[in-house]
Amino acid sequence: MTPDPYLSMDMLRFTTAGSVDDGKSTLIGRLLLDTKSIFEDQLEAVERASQLRGEEYVDLALFTDGLRAEREQRITIDVAYRFFATPKRKFIIADTPGHIQYTRNMVTGASTAELAIILIDAQHGVITQSKRHGFIASLLQIPHVLVAVNKMDLVGYDQAVFQRIAADYTAFASKLSVPSLTFIPISALLGDNVVHRGENMPWYDGPSLLHHLENVSVGASRNLVDFRFPVQMAVRPNAGFRGFAGQIASGTIKPGEDVVVLPSGRSTRVRSIVTFGGELAEAAAGDSVMLTLEDEIDISRGDMIVRSGNLPQASAALQCTLCWMSEEPLNRRTPYILQHTTRQVRAHVDELTYRIDVDSLHREPAQTLTLNEIGRVRLVTTQPLFFDSYQINRATGNFVLIDPYSNNTVAAGMIRRADQELADLKVANFLEKSATLRSPNVVWERTAIGREQREQRHGHQAAVIWFTGLSGSGKSTVARLLERRLYDLGIETFYLDGDNVRHGLNGDLGFSAADRKENIRRVGEVAKLAFEHGHLALCTFISPFREDRRFARSLLPEGRFFEVYVKCDLEVAKRRDPKGLYAKALAGEIKEFTGVTSPYEEPEAPDLVVETDLISVEDAVEAIMAELATRGIIGSR
C-alpha cells in the first residue's frame, strides 16, 4: 500500500489582483508551470499561440487568459479559477482582473478567499490600483494579504526599491483592517522567489511565495464559536426519520446540545448528526450534514438552527456595505430579492448614506450606485433576517441582491449591524402599502360605548396634544414630564412618540417628504382612535410640514386638537443633539434631516408656544397644564 499524502492535505483559496501589466497572469503561469500543474499539451498550445503572435518568450499569461475575447484583447475580463497542489496543500486561485471597471470581479474573487496576493510593479511602486486592491481585501475581510513586489529583475534586484514599496504600502494599509501583511520581492518572469528562492536577491531572507502559500494558517476566516445552521431542506424518507440538511455556516455542534430554531423561537435538542458515513460525535463549520432533533418542530428551508444562549441578531433594518455589480444602477424604489444564507426576502434600499471612492477612500454623497461602486446603505427587509455582522462571521454576514425583473445578481452586501433607529422593526410591509391605503369595503365600526360615556367615567375630556418642533428641541422631554403629571392626576393618557412608531407601526417609512407625510397620516389616525376612546393623546413628532399638521388637526373636532410648538433655536438644538443625529446629518450620513437639509415650517397659529431654550421643562409643563385647564379639558386643580 502506497502512502496517501492526500489524506492530510488541506486547502487554501486565494485571490490575485493586479493591473494589466503587473505580471499577474505571468505569476500564475509560473506557479502552475513550476508546480508541474501545466501539462505538455497546454504548453504546446501556448507555445503555438506565442509563435503566431511573433513573441520571443513563451507568454505564460496565455495559460490563464481563457476566453477568446480575452485572448484577442489581451486582458482578463472575468474571474477565472485555477488549481494546483503541492504534497501539503491544494490551492484554488480566484484570478481576478485589476482594472477599475472590474471591482465587481475582485469582490467576487475575494468573497471566498483566505489570502490575497496583491501585485505591485517594482518599477512603478504603489499606485492607485494597488491601494484599491488592498481596500477590497480589507472590505471583504480577507485574513492574509501578501504583497508581491514583481519585476525585481527590471530594477536590478535593488533592495532599496523593495523596502521603499513595503514602507509605502504598510503606511497605506494601516488605515485599513488587514490582520496580516507580508511582502515578498519576486520576478514572475524569471521565477525568482516564486517557487524557489533563487540567487538574485541574497539580501532577502524570507520565504518564497509558494512557501508562504503552503504555510500560512488556513481556516482563519472561519468562525468556530457561533453555531449557525441555515436549513437547506427537510428530508423525510419515511415517517420515522426527519432530518434537516444543511452546511454548518459557523461554530460547532454535538448531539445532545440545546438549540433554538429561528424564526419560530422553538427550543429543542440535537438528537443526531447524520451523514452517509455514519453519525458524527461533533460537526463544525463547513461540514454538510443532516441534523435530527428531539422534538417535532415545523422547520423548513430558510430557517436557522442556532445554539441556545448564542443567538444571532434579528432585524429587518440593516446597515450594510453594498458593492454594485450590475449595469442597471441601484433603484431605491425596486423591491429587490435579498438572498441571505438559504433564505430569500424582499428588501429595498431605504437610505444611501454615502458612496466610497475606492481610490481615495473618501466618502461622498450619492443619489445612486452604479456598476463597480461601493456604498453604505440602510436596507429594510419585509421579514427580519437572522445574521451576525460580517466582521464577526463572514458566513452569516453576507448577502446578495437580485433584481426581481431580470433575476440577475446585482449587488453583494456585507452587514455591518442592525439599524439602531429601527432596531425592533417587525415587518415592513412597504410592498403592500399602496394596496392597503384605500379599502372601500371597510365601513367605520362605531364602538358600542360612546366617547362621551368614556369621558364621563374618566373625569376629563378627550383631546390630542400635538408637539411639533426641531429634533432636539425638547418635545419628548416636555411630553414625558407632562404625561407623568397627568397620570398622577388619574388622567387616561396615550403617548405616541416619533421614534417609537418608526420601530414598528411606521417601520417601513423613510424620511422623504412623501414618507414623512404618510408617517404623520398614520399617527394622526392612531391619535384619533385614542381620542375616540376617551384618552388624552400626547404626540411628539417633528412634523415639519404645515400641511401634514393641518391634516392631523382635520381628523378631530374643533377645540380638541392642541398644537404645541416646542420652540428652540436651531443652534441650541444642534448643540444638544441628544441622539447624535445632527452630527450625522452634517457629516452627510443622514439625508433629508430637518433643520439641516430639509426645512421646518413654523406653525402659523399654534395653540401654545413653549420656548425650551428660554424656560425650564417644569415651566413648560406648567404652561401646558394651565392651558388644558383653561380650555376645560382637565379640571382645574
Added chain:
Amino acid sequence: MSNYLRTHLQQLEAEAIYVIRETVAQFERPVMLFSGGKDSIVMAYLAQRAFWPGKIPFPLMHIDTGHNFPETLEYRDWLVQHLGVQLVVASVQDSIDRGRAQEEPGHNPSRNTLQTVTLLDALAEHKFEAAMGGGRRDEEKARAKERFFSHRDRYGQWDPKNQRPELWSLYNGRKHPGEGFRVFPLSNWTEMDVWQYIRLNDIPIPGLYFSHPRNVLQRDGMWLAVSDVITPLPHEQVEHRIVRFRTIGDLTCTGAVESAASTLDEIILEVAAARITERGGRADDKRSEAAMEDRKKVGYF
C-alpha cells in the same frame, strides 16, 4: 490535523453536497447527467450522500450517442440499481431518425456535437429546469470561468459575458420561464481530486479505467478502440496493446493511453506524473483553439 480542520477532499465533498442540495431546493425539476465517466460517477455518489438516508430525489439522464463502450452501459445499469435512482435515456439515434440532427460526413463520424441537440430536446421534453453535470473548471480554459449555477437562455445557450456573479456560497437560481441552468457541483475538483476521492471511498468504477489488453488503432494522434463504430481504414494498423482510458466518452473520440496502471493507487501515481491533460486525449477539443468555448455557447455541456 486539529478537530476542526478539514482536508481538501472533505471540503470539496461538503461543497458539492451543498450545491446538489441547493439545486434540489431551488428547482422543481432537476436532473443529473450521467455520461459513464468517472466525474459523473462521483457526482452520483455525492448525490446519494447529500440526501442519505433519503433517496436521490431526481433522475439520472444519459445522453446515449449509440457509440458507447459496452462496459459503460453495463456499469450504468448496475449503478442506477445500486443507488435506487430513476434513469432517463435520451438517444442521439432518435434525434437523427426524427431529422433533428444529421450524422457528420466521413469515415467513423463522431456524434459528439450531435449530443447537444439531443440534450436540449430531452431537457425540453421532460421540462428539466436544471441539469447537473460533472464538468470541472480545471478541464479546459473555457471552463475556468464557469459558475456553479450557469445560466442558459431559452435556447440553451451560454453567454460568457453575461453570467451572474457568484459570491460566498450564494447561488442564484432564479429564472424566467423557459430558461434553464447547468449546475456543476464538481467545479473546484481537479482530475487528481476525483481519483483520490474514488480511492478514499472505494467507489467502484468501470474496468475501462484500469489497464487491459485491447485492439486499438492510431488515428489523429490518438489510440482509438476498435469497435463497430471505429473500423480501420486501409492504411491503418490494428494493434493489440495494454491500455486504459483517462476519460470515458464516446467511442469515436475517447483516446486510450498505454498504461500498466491496474489499481487506483497506480492510477493516482500515473496521474501525478502525467505530462498531458486528460482532455489531451480527446479529439473534440483539438478542432480549434477555442473549440470548447464554441461548443458551450451553443449548449454543449
